Amino acid sequence: MEIAESAALVVVDVQQGFEEEAYWGPRDNPEADRNIARLLDAWQPSGRPVVFVRHDSLTPDSPLREGYPGNAFKGYVEERRGRGPGPELFLTKSVNSAFYGTPDLDAWLREAGVRQIVVAGIQTNMCAETTARMGGNLGYEVLFALDATHTFDAVGPWGWRLSARELARATAVTLHGGGFASVVRTEDLVASVA
Template identity: 50%
Template sequence: MTTALVLIDVQRGFDDLEFWGPRNNPDAEANIAALVKAWPGPVVAVRHDSVKPGSPLAPGTPGNAFKPELDDLVPDLLFGKTVNSAFHGETDLHAWLTDRGITDITVVGISTNHCVETTARVGGNLGYRVVVPIDATYTFDLEDLTADQLTAATATNLRGGGFAEITSTKEVLAGL
């Protein structure tokens, strides 16, 4: 299969709503789990190893672990990153994908307007066909915008900028 499923920061630390604030899309984890369960090709799991003091995503903390929906996951590639893009982590994701002849990526995870969007943009710039089932992502309210507004802006940015196709979990699953 020439498409990899890229799981972005599906970590327990994002459950700390006192730290992050209100989130959207309560069905995101179920949609991510459905994609993982059905995925016929390579799965890449990326973990955010925060260097920010007090972050619930810091290495060595319970929040750095993946969410329970991924407890049975044995990814083809697992690595950490300290920035938004999975293409700038401790593993050269572009080289790994290229070595395996992977030309398409489906990107899901947290948070929609940060790490998911940045990974999708870089992937698009590198020439991958990028698909984002937007209902398999979520984010948090930020400044004057709600999480739903930020998700809509991300979908518009990725689609309108030619970086990614925006779709749904149901549509991706139907195409497998």
């Protein structure tokens, strides 16, 4: 795997509110946070760009709403902000895609000469997937770190239920099979950056 010197790590919505199991329900991939931390610990010393994305929910009872403690980044993310010598961007959004946030992610990446992005974060099949899809549509080479994401069980139309694991697998198949992104593992990314 080739990781460009300008490749940006996009860390999506790694916020304290996602720890509120009573709100979200069962989740998958207990190793996600460890893998996100590993990516940050590889990326920052390399001088590559890092983007920290925070979801400011407009839903009044959401654990991610502004002014609520759950809106803050998880501790291990917050303590890593500003630690690397490379460019860093903090952006907020209220929709799924980080490309519809403030400031403008696409403009920042293009100005920095970034053509390759790595997406990690929460939730696999929601904001992380939407950011990856849109990145692919905008012409970026997108690497989706599946094991550095997690999601929650969900209920859809007609009472259809899918487990978090099933949803994560569907995301991987859709992104990979649809040509939006290459689905990769944290271990391979870290080895390629070192």
